[in-house]
Amino acid sequence: MNKRKIGLAAIGCLILLTACGMKQGAVDRESEASITEAEAAGRENEASITGAEAEKHENEAPIAEAEAAGRENETSIAETEVADCGNETLNTAAGAADREAQTDKKETAQAENAAQTGESAAEQKGVAAELTMETLLSLFTSGRIGETDFAAYANGEPEELPGALNDYISFHLPYQDEEYQLDVSYVYADDGGDPNAGRRSGSAYIDAIYMTRVSDRERCLLYETDERYIVVEDLEAWLHDKRQIGDWLTLELPEGYALLEYDASIGEAGGALIGPQAYEVLDGDAYGDAVKEWTMSGTVGIIPNAQERFTFAEGEIADIPILSNHTSMEKLETLHGLAMPAALYQVSHDLYTASDLESLAEKGIDTAQIDTTGEYWYIFFASEGKDDAYYLALAKNRFTKEEAIAIAKTVRFR
Numbered sequence: 001m002n003k004r005k006i007g008l009a010a011i012g013c014l015i016l017l018t019a020c021g022m023k024q025g026a027v028d029r030e031s032e033a034s035i036t037e038a039e040a041a042g043r044e045n046e047a048s049i050t051g052a053e054a055e056k057h058e059n060e061a062p063i064a065e066a067e068a069a070g071r072e073n074e075t076s077i078a079e080t081e082v083a084d085c086g087n088e089t090l091n092t093a094a095g096a097a098d099r100e101a102q103t104d105k106k107e108t109a110q111a112e113n114a115a116q117t118g119e120s121a122a123e124q125k126g127v128a129a130e131l132t133m134e135t136l137l138s139l140f141t142s143g144r145i146g147e148t149d150f151a152a153y154a155n156g157e158p159e160e161l162p163g164a165l166n167d168y169i170s171f172h173l174p175y176q177d178e179e180y181q182l183d184v185s186y187v188y189a190d191d192g193g194d195p196n197a198g199r200r201s202g203s204a205y206i207d208a209i210y211m212t213r214v215s216d217r218e219r220c221l222l223y224e225t226d227e228r229y230i231v232v233e234d235l236e237a238w239l240h241d242k243r244q245i246g247d248w249l250t251l252e253l254p255e256g257y258a259l260l261e262y263d264a265s266i267g268e269a270g271g272a273l274i275g276p277q278a279y280e281v282l283d284g285d286a287y288g289d290a291v292k293e294w295t296m297s298g299t300v301g302i303i304p305n306a307q308e309r310f311t312f313a314e315g316e317i318a319d320i321p322i323l324s325n326h327t328s329m330e331k332l333e334t335l336h337g338l339a340m341p342a343a344l345y346q347v348s349h350d351l352y353t354a355s356d357l358e359s360l361a362e363k364g365i366d367t368a369q370i371d372t373t374g375e376y377w378y379i380f381f382a383s384e385g386k387d388d389a390y391y392l393a394l395a396k397n398r399f400t401k402e403e404a405i406a407i408a409k410t411v412r413f414r
Helices: 002-117 133-142 195-201 235-240 354-362 401-408
Strands: 157-160 166-175 178-188 204-213 219-224 258-263 271-277 296-303 311-313 316-319 327-335 342-350 373-381 389-395
Touching (some): 133 235, 389 401
Antiparallel strands (some): 157 166, 178 204, 204 219, 258 271, 296 389, 327 342
């Protein structure tokens, strides 16, 4: 009995265990299925993640491209800013250049207007300007120099001559290492015999303007109401044309003597002195104004219009008129064998006037003991048919007649 119960109990346990096993298997299969589903879900999640990551990468690529584009835009902006800075600099420089050009145009316009009106740029602004050579050249070139109000320039030096019909304004004008003096002559109408009536009424007009180079006393006429006088055609050319005595002739002098620089005030048309001084003229207020070539060891000079003044006979110099006041001349002989037909004269120049000698005597000076005249040998050179003649003067207290002729034979003309 007991054995039967034990067997039944064992079979029951076996059945129970089998059922439990089956149930556990089912549970295990369900768990495996759940695990399989979880793994599938995991793989789906991983796929989703992978897709999300791919989508993220796809999203990151445009962002990277956008960032690169942004950096390119920033570079372009920076380059644009640099270019803008450069343009601003160029614009600033261009503006400065434009302003400078406008200033130049304004100054040019003022200069042109000055040439047309005879007024300087400073005068147009109401400021008293100084006359310069550049302004004078502009006025001369424009042809309006005779209409210019020279009294308006600050550097003019007026000179009134009581009783005269003319007043003068002088200017000292430096130009290219030379000094020039400009003289403007104003004439007044003679009203009823009173030369000062026109001056008082202010009815003056320019009748002559001339300029002198200080170094050689060369002079040119810039304006003249009298048509008999010749006005220089090219002032600029005249300023650069400085003459030398060597342009006309050369000669040989003994030791101790020298041919000095060309001087346009010598004689009638320019020349040069021969140093040193030969005759002394006493200083004083009433005397001492003797012409300088009448006191030096000699002179060479030019005589214009010789054909109208000299007389010729068979190609030789027959006669020469007296060439200056306070002078006496005597022909000694015709000279042959020189570079040009020539004649020898002895010439006497008064170093004092009669009133000068009286003043000297009043001062207790014995005029018999001083040189009152300058005595010279003159050799004149002239060819019939040629406009210019020449002369060589040598002091008689320095050279004998033979020495003078010997020096004349060394003269050569250009």
